[in-house]
Amino acid sequence: MTQNSIRPFRTAAPGPGSVDGILFDRDGTLIADVPYNADPDLVRPMPTVVDALDRLRALGIPVGVVTNQSGIGRGRLTAAQVRRVNARVDELIGPFDVWRVCPHTPEDGCRCRKPAPGMVLSAAAELGVPVDRVAVIGDIGADIAAARSAGARAVLVPTPQTRAEEIAAAPLLAATVRGALELLLPAMVEVRR
Template sequence: MTRPAAVLFDRDGTLVEDVPYNGDPDRVRPLPGARRALDLLRAAGVATGVVSNQSGIGRGLLTDAQVRRVNERADALLGGLGTWVYCPHPPGAGCACRKPRPGLVTEAARRLGVAPADCVVIGDIGADVLAARAAGARGVLVPTAATLPEEIEAAPRTAPDLLTAVRLLLAESATGPESGGEPG
């Protein structure tokens, strides 16, 4: 297993507490271990980004400006990520960007100057892992109360929490299965 060139994260339920249709930056709360996980990736020279469905914009529940302010607050609390890409469309819009489609992942990879195949996507629901697969990236599911049992069963890889997921990615790339490290 090679070190990923970039790790792309889902926002809500993965990096920050999931507040449905949050347009208020003051309600942004990083999840436990999120800042530490990002610090480890930055220290290892791995690019980071966020790929997030934000259907509240298309549904008329949020404005683009509100989503940007929430993202800016999360970015500040988490120490800065390389790129933020989000889909403003409602479900059923047929866009290419809404997860589980690959558009967000491929755009984030393009912005970071890496190939999608050199990315890992970490998220809390099946759509995150499916978007990774559709883009040719690797996916890691970090289940939460919102994760369906069938999504956990179908995931190629799971981790109990975000910090563990990142530590495993970095440890595997440092040791690799050929060096006695556990395969993924």
Template sequence: MAVRAILFDRDGTLVHDVPYNGDPRRVRLVPGARQALDEVRLHGVRTGVVSNQSGIGRGLLTHDAVRAVNARVDQLLGRFGTWRYCPHVAEAGCACRKPEPGLVLSACADLGVPARDAVVIGDIAADVGAAEAAGAQAILVPTPVTLPEEVERAPRVAGSLLDAVRLALS
């Protein structure tokens, strides 16, 4: 089955994780991010970002600050087809916060792609869980915050973002 969309987690996957970052000047790409996105676009695959942003629900960030950081990522990597983020804290019990499927399903709807034709690339179990709950494929790219059991449970694991993109496109 050909992959028609790749959805990326933002923090820890596309950019280095800066907890509750609302400052676009603090955005730093992970190694290989630009090349990874170039390869995805070269294949004509649609792109999106799905990100938990509980700092909004905690009163540490505003929607405008999150959108400014997202815009900076677009500047550095080229425009994504959709941006979906959950502003809620975990205790809110919403359907959008990963590992729930809401962000993935919304992003796929935005892109006009069934979830079964999408791959979610992220760095923690919540990313994998959201993909699986939505019926999408998942690829985990471990970072220092990824727990060993998350790596063991992941259906597919890649050593870098670029490797994950190549795995998704193969």
């Protein structure tokens, strides 16, 4: 399944209560995925992200980033390089209220690396928002699994790298980050007008 063949939304209701905080995956969701990116000059926002985050902040909803960066654990990046790339993300589409970065490889068996819930739980706590009132927006199944195992809501915004089975299993689908926010927050539609 390609990005172009995705229906704009899977419109299942997000569940009871409101969404009071949003966490985003970084690579492939907020910015174009450049594998093991150590260069802030390569940071490019994904379509609709800048406008969507501006509108989200206008509603006063706190936002954060939860990102796996196994390049640190693999020795392909330094933590300082990741911090510089994250600072560039903040310059272009921030600021974000919380950042969580997992530097581990899958083999490390840590509790923070998505699909584990550690970063989602920690970020929600720092935002001061109960995790069941948080949503995670990401582009792969690990993002969705981390949200679900933490007790948060989840929306998948697929890219060409997203596997078909991840798309089929997603509780909510949107073609863009703006579409994901409109699914979660009806007020986003009002701000758009």
